[in-house]
Amino acid sequence: EPEVTQTPSHQVTQMGQEVILRCVPISNHLYFYWYRQILGQKVEFLVSFYNNEISEKSEIFDDQFSVERPDGSNFTLKIRSTKLEDSAMYFCASSRDKNTEAFFGQGTRLTVV
Amino acid sequence: TQLLEQSPQFLSIQEGENLTVYCNSSSVFSSLQWYRQEPGEGPVLLVTVVTGGEVKKLKRLTFQFGDARKDSSLHITAAQPGDTGLYLCAGARNTGNQFYFGTGTSLTVIP
Numbered sequence: 001e002p003e004v005t006q007t008p009s010h011q012v013t014q015m016g017q018e019v020i021l022r023c024v025p026i027s028n029h030l031y032f033y034w035y036r037q038i039l040g041q042k043v044e045f046l047v048s049f050y051n052n053e054i055s056e057k058s059e060i061f062d063d064q065f066s067v068e069r070p071d072g073s074n075f076t077l078k079i080r081s082t083k084l085e086d087s088a089m090y091f092c093a094s095s096r097d098k099n100t101e102a103f104f105g106q107g108t109r110l111t112v113v
Numbered sequence: 114t115q116l117l118e119q120s121p122q123f124l125s126i127q128e129g130e131n132l133t134v135y136c137n138s139s140s141v142f143s144s145l146q147w148y149r150q151e152p153g154e155g156p157v158l159l160v161t162v163v164t165g166g167e168v169k170k171l172k173r174l175t176f177q178f179g180d181a182r183k184d185s186s187l188h189i190t191a192a193q194p195g196d197t198g199l200y201l202c203a204g205a206r207n208t209g210n211q212f213y214f215g216t217g218t219s220l221t222v223i224p
Contacts, residue, residue: 043156
């Protein structure tokens with residue numbers, strides 16, 4: 001069964017460092033998303049991406065964040081200068097059509113120290 | 114502003130009991146998904162409902178979408194310890210391109 005895969009599963013980084021979280025969405029899906037979940041809190045939307053551009057983003061997704069689809073399969077989230085409060089589980093998701101069911105990856109646990 | 118409110122927030126029941134989780138909003142959604150999430154893992158899709166009044170069954174789980182497409186419920190019959198987890202509803206609207214997640218219901222089924 002096709003699935004969304006994310007790497008790495010865990011990432012520890014020092015405050016101020018750049019991190020890149022990687023995702024391989026399901027191959028025939030056209031819409032891609034990043035969400036995050038701070039420990040014990042709800043799942044928060046960061047950004048959606050379609051046709052090689054951002055289609056929607058939340059207030060969380062400020063200038064420190066960027067997304068890219070560098071090739072035909074990968075979808076990445078970059079945080080330029082990490083802050084302690086960026087520590088969270090980051091989930092990538094993809095869907096075949098707009099606002100149809102989204103399938104989530106297993107997440108990357110980012111810890112900023 | 115929380116678009117989707119789930120209740121109850123926490124639920125602890127004995128194996129074999131029935132339960133219902135509610136997902137409510139004042140907004141209309143074009144579709145609504147239910148997910149189950151285990152600690153340290155990603156949400157796993159259980160079902161999608163798109164039509165007002167729609168009822169879907171998945172073994173012991175029954176999902177209903179409200180007639181006005183503003184609310185949904187998840188009913189579990191004869192709960193088992195394997196049902197333990199965080200249940201999340203997530204809605205999509207006709208405008209925009211994101212899924213709005215509910216506050217979550219943490220279910221514990223005691224053997």
